[in-house]
Amino acid sequence: MSGALLIVGCGKMGSALLDGWLNQGRDPNSIHIVEPTEELAVGLRSRQTNVYASFEELPDSLSPSVVLLAVKPQVMEAVVKPYKEYKGAGTVFLSIAAGKTIKFFENILGSDAGIVRTMPNTPAAVGRGITVAYANAPVNAEQKEECQTLLEAVGDVAWIGDEDLMDGVVAVSGSGPAYVFYLTEALAAAGVKAGLPEGLAQQLARATVSGAGELQYQSTEEISQLRINVTSPGGTTAAALEVLMGEDGLQPVMDRAILAAAQRSKDLA
Numbered sequence: 001m002s003g004a005l006l007i008v009g010c011g012k013m014g015s016a017l018l019d020g021w022l023n024q025g026r027d028p029n030s031i032h033i034v035e036p037t038e039e040l041a042v043g044l045r046s047r048q049t050n051v052y053a054s055f056e057e058l059p060d061s062l063s064p065s066v067v068l069l070a071v072k073p074q075v076m077e078a079v080v081k082p083y084k085e086y087k088g089a090g091t092v093f094l095s096i097a098a099g100k101t102i103k104f105f106e107n108i109l110g111s112d113a114g115i116v117r118t119m120p121n122t123p124a125a126v127g128r129g130i131t132v133a134y135a136n137a138p139v140n141a142e143q144k145e146e147c148q149t150l151l152e153a154v155g156d157v158a159w160i161g162d163e164d165l166m167d168g169v170v171a172v173s174g175s176g177p178a179y180v181f182y183l184t185e186a187l188a189a190a191g192v193k194a195g196l197p198e199g200l201a202q203q204l205a206r207a208t209v210s211g212a213g214e215l216q217y218q219s220t221e222e223i224s225q226l227r228i229n230v231t232s233p234g235g236t237t238a239a240a241l242e243v244l245m246g247e248d249g250l251q252p253v254m255d256r257a258i259l260a261a262a263q264r265s266k267d268l269a
């Protein structure tokens with residue numbers, strides 16, 4: 001069974017990737033999943049994938065080309081150990097665990113194991129994530145390509161050549177969706193203070209953030225140009241941007257927020 005994919009932990013993120021792979025047209029029978037939560041396992045079995053409650057149940061003949069490590073970071077060390085058995089030229093370990101470094105995995109699997117460390121984000125659940133990936137030396141070009149294809153199933157992929165950049169990546173795209181949700185909350189709350197009924201303020205804020213997000217996603221123009229396009233001199237947008245872009249506006253707050261997240265990422269690693 002070479003060329004098979006093995007998912008270790010199929011919760012929120014693992015199942016987002018699985019959905020993407022099945023949508024890509026992967027044969028469900030080539031996908032093997034270790035997931036101990038029975039109610040998740042039932043749903044996975046109904047999709048014709050091979051599901052096991054533990055490592056011990058996996059078939060001896062299995063030789064996966066990719067082992068996706070998608071359990072929570074705090075249990076990763078204990079969970080990964082037995083999977084060392086799959087180490088070899090034909091297998092790459094693909095981790096999506098926040099804060100778990102290449103060194104962490106090399107300490108368990110050995111420095112000759114092919115390991116790709118990634119940072120996805122939650123819009124992966126709707127196929128619109130961005131995943132940043134870093135590979136250690138044993139990973140060859142073909143394996144990188146295979147990982148790229150697997151990760152593209154849930155959105156865009158960017159590779160970095162310096163693992164130290166991961167702290168900034170975590171701070172911007174990993175944690176970023178929460179900032180956008182908070183921006184939506186703040187916009188709605190400000191709308192209420194401006195006299196709008198709460199329900200309407202929330203509806204407007206949500207639709208505006210989603211719509212503007214879609215517009216910048218589809219557009220090839222610079223983001224700053226999109227902003228300029230909707231800002232008439234002396235108009236209402238200009239009045240608000242004067243505040244948001246002022247010395248004590250959004251930028252210094254965002255700078256502090258990103259630095260705090262990057263520092264926490266360093267501390268946790």
Ligand SMILES: NC(=O)c1ccc[n+]([C@@H]2O[C@H](COP(=O)([O-])OP(=O)(O)OC[C@H]3O[C@@H](n4cnc5c(N)ncnc54)[C@H](OP(=O)(O)O)[C@@H]3O)[C@@H](O)[C@H]2O)c1
Pocket residue numbers: 008009010011012013014034035036037040054070071072073075079096097098119120121122174
């Ligand atoms: N969710 C996100 O937004 C996000 C974003 C970026 C990266 N990530 C990373 O993605 C990884 C998974 O996160 P998640 O949110 O998808 O977590 P999750 O929903 O809790 O999924 C993890 C799954 O792994 C299962 N599991 C526990 N022990 C296992 C074992 N020994 N073998 C196989 N499976 C086991 C868990 O079952 P039990 O619940 O029964 O323990 C759970 O169903 C994490 O490392 C996280 O850092 C997540």
